[in-house]
Amino acid sequence: KLNVGVDTIQHGVEGLVYLLTESSKLMISEVDFQDSIRVLGFSDELNKSLLQLYLDNRKEIRSTLGELAPRLPSYHSLEWRLDVQLASRSLRQQTKPAVTMKLHLNQNEDQTAQVLQTDPATLLHLIQQLEQALGEMKMNHCRRIVRNMK
Numbered sequence: 001k002l003n004v005g006v007d008t009i010q011h012g013v014e015g016l017v018y019l020l021t022e023s024s025k026l027m028i029s030e031v032d033f034q035d036s037i038r039v040l041g042f043s044d045e046l047n048k049s050l051l052q053l054y055l056d057n058r059k060e061i062r063s064t065l066g067e068l069a070p071r072l073p074s075y076h077s078l079e080w081r082l083d084v085q086l087a088s089r090s091l092r093q094q095t096k097p098a099v100t101m102k103l104h105l106n107q108n109e110d111q112t113a114q115v116l117q118t119d120p121a122t123l124l125h126l127i128q129q130l131e132q133a134l135g136e137m138k139m140n141h142c143r144r145i146v147r148n149m150k
Contacts (some may be wrong), residue, residue, distance in 0.1 A: 021061060024057075034047065055139075075105065098118070100115065101117070
């Protein structure tokens with residue numbers, strides 16, 4: 001009926017879905033949305049229709065996206081133990097430390113446990129990397145990104 005190819009219609013629908021989902025994720029204002037679609041070269045009437053469509057459906061789109069988001073496991077508790085091998089048959093004097101951790105996680109009301117074992121040097125390196133990541137989260141740029149993700 002439209003005398004338009006299937007690919008053109010598919011790309012148009014995908015573009016519209018992308019525009020609405022990304023705008024809803026970021027909760028952009030009316031002015032920002034209008035500025036975003038103005039560069040597409042649509043008529044003023046179509047721009048107003050798209051704006052109204054966005055304003056009418058953004059909360060519903062956000063709730064749907066929240067339901068579709070994967071549920072990641074969350075931390076419950078941690079048990080740890082330090083094992084040190086002081087000697088063996090072949091080596092009378094050796095020190096071989098190992099840290100064993102049992103990480104308890106909650107996922108969808110189910111509890112799971114993961115057992116991890118590492119040497120202290122690797123554990124210290126991991127701790128340093130995590131502390132560095134936490135330090136970067138305190139930077140203004142990261143705060144702005146996280147605020148826009150919510």
